[in-house]
Amino acid sequence: MTKPIEGFSKLPKAEKLDWITANYTNDPEAAKKLLKRYWNPDKSLQQLHDEFIENTLTNYYLPFGIAPNFLINDALYAVPMAIEESSVVAAASKAAKFWLTRGGFKTTVLGTEKIGQVHFIYSGNPEKLKAFFKEIKAKLYSDTASITKNMEKRGGGITNIELHVKTDALKNYYQLHCTFETLDAMGANFINSCLEQFAATLKEGAQNFPAFSVEEKNIEVVMAILSNYVPNCLVRAEVSCPLDQLTVGGQLSSEDFGRKMVRAIEIAKVEPHRAVTHNKGIMNGIDAVILATGNDFRAVEAGIHAYAAKNGSYTSLTSAEIKDGIFRFWIEVPLALGTIGGLTSLHPLVKLALEILGNPSAEELMQIVAVAGLAQNFAALRSLVTTGIQEGHMKMHLLNILNQLGATQAEKITLTNHFKKNAATHSAVVEAFEQLRKS
Numbered sequence: 001m002t003k004p005i006e007g008f009s010k011l012p013k014a015e016k017l018d019w020i021t022a023n024y025t026n027d028p029e030a031a032k033k034l035l036k037r038y039w040n041p042d043k044s045l046q047q048l049h050d051e052f053i054e055n056t057l058t059n060y061y062l063p064f065g066i067a068p069n070f071l072i073n074d075a076l077y078a079v080p081m082a083i084e085e086s087s088v089v090a091a092a093s094k095a096a097k098f099w100l101t102r103g104g105f106k107t108t109v110l111g112t113e114k115i116g117q118v119h120f121i122y123s124g125n126p127e128k129l130k131a132f133f134k135e136i137k138a139k140l141y142s143d144t145a146s147i148t149k150n151m152e153k154r155g156g157g158i159t160n161i162e163l164h165v166k167t168d169a170l171k172n173y174y175q176l177h178c179t180f181e182t183l184d185a186m187g188a189n190f191i192n193s194c195l196e197q198f199a200a201t202l203k204e205g206a207q208n209f210p211a212f213s214v215e216e217k218n219i220e221v222v223m224a225i226l227s228n229y230v231p232n233c234l235v236r237a238e239v240s241c242p243l244d245q246l247t248v249g250g251q252l253s254s255e256d257f258g259r260k261m262v263r264a265i266e267i268a269k270v271e272p273h274r275a276v277t278h279n280k281g282i283m284n285g286i287d288a289v290i291l292a293t294g295n296d297f298r299a300v301e302a303g304i305h306a307y308a309a310k311n312g313s314y315t316s317l318t319s320a321e322i323k324d325g326i327f328r329f330w331i332e333v334p335l336a337l338g339t340i341g342g343l344t345s346l347h348p349l350v351k352l353a354l355e356i357l358g359n360p361s362a363e364e365l366m367q368i369v370a371v372a373g374l375a376q377n378f379a380a381l382r383s384l385v386t387t388g389i390q391e392g393h394m395k396m397h398l399l400n401i402l403n404q405l406g407a408t409q410a411e412k413i414t415l416t417n418h419f420k421k422n423a424a425t426h427s428a429v430v431e432a433f434e435q436l437r438k439s
């Protein structure tokens with residue numbers, strides 16, 4: 001068995017490669033060669049990526065693509081997407097083109113409030129704690145003045161601090177529930193710095209609060225951390241058109257297509273198994289833009305799924321209706337995003353993605369991301385209620401299968417043409433490939 005290693009992070013990169021490949025791979029030389037193939041020949045670019053995280057061995061590529069033709073509030077965007085799933089960019093592009101000639105996407109930012117909390121245990125009289133909070137509140141603001149100065153200059157900062165009594169949920173549990181405006185920054189560092197200062201001020205202030213008993217003075221701060229659940233950092237995106245313009249070709253009338261779309265969403269509203277997959281499709285679009293623009297997809301995922309379950313049952317993030325002959329389809333999602341700070345100023349491709357989007361503010365990016373989610377859901381439901389998902393999916397997946405089979409460029413062209421007219425199941429592709437090789 002491989003022995004644990006001390007000081008791995010301090011080893012030079014080459015030695016890290018030696019150690020990992022010698023101890024955990026079947027063919028260390030081949031593994032090393034593979035890892036090195038992904039190194040960038042531009043040394044400074046490689047170093048930049050090496051330093052994003054600890055123990056970097058190599059780079060891990062994702063395709064970076066573009067979905068053009070997104071008309072959002074009458075402005076035309078080409079939306080960068082970083083994702084591995086073969087059909088996502090194609091689906092986004094198709095949905096963008098569909099709505100381009102039907103008025104495009106309309107979006108509104110409903111709020112930009114970020115949240116952070118200091119969680120603490122206080123064993124004592126709640127009324128005394130409330131009096132203490134009243135007294136110390138101004139100091140919570142003044143002690144963070146050096147942290148908030150720049151943010152305030154730009155129009156942001158701490159917007160509120162409240163004492164929340166949580167003792168019904170957990171014995172002696174209280175929190176400072178704090179809200180922030182972080183403008184174009186996602187704000188995690190700003191918020192966490194403020195919260196850690198609040199925690200220190202709270203602890204120290206309690207020691208000196210005369211009305212507290214010895215036990216009450218000993219407030220136990222458990223943790224101070226932002227919340228990724230941001231239901232008031234919310235954006236809405238919508239498309240609509242007269243029902244008779246909802247034409248999708250084939251046998252289906254626009255009325256039937258519209259009704260089926262509404263039905264599909266009604267099902268996702270009431271059935272959590274379906275809602276999870278429905279929302280996963282939305283996240284295909286959202287995550288791809290979040291990744292391309294250097295934002296934190298884990299934070300966004302966690303916050304959005306919590307929002308989808310906010311009424312106690314996991315439900316669809318999108319809604320649809322047909323009213324007075326108009327089909328309307330919309331999404332509301334919480335998105336805490338940044339267009340300055342973090343990766344946005346470090347990663348060259350992220351900078352380019354933001355440039356392609358016209359260097360948006362965080363609010364503008366929220367709107368673009370929500371649109372990507374709505375477009376993706378439209379494309380998925382459109383396929384699901386008409387041809388089924390596999391037709392488009394397998395067409396896009398065809399190249400992946402052909403690459404796995406080791407097809408040459410000429411074979412890929414022949415087989416791609418063949419599968420324009422034939423159903424591209426995995427076995428059909430393998431069979432056609434083998435036939436072609438035989439002939």
Ligand code: MEV
Nearest residue numbers: 277278280281380381389
């Ligand atoms: C696949 O990545 C996403 C879908 O399953 C979404 C959906 O079912 O709505 C197609």
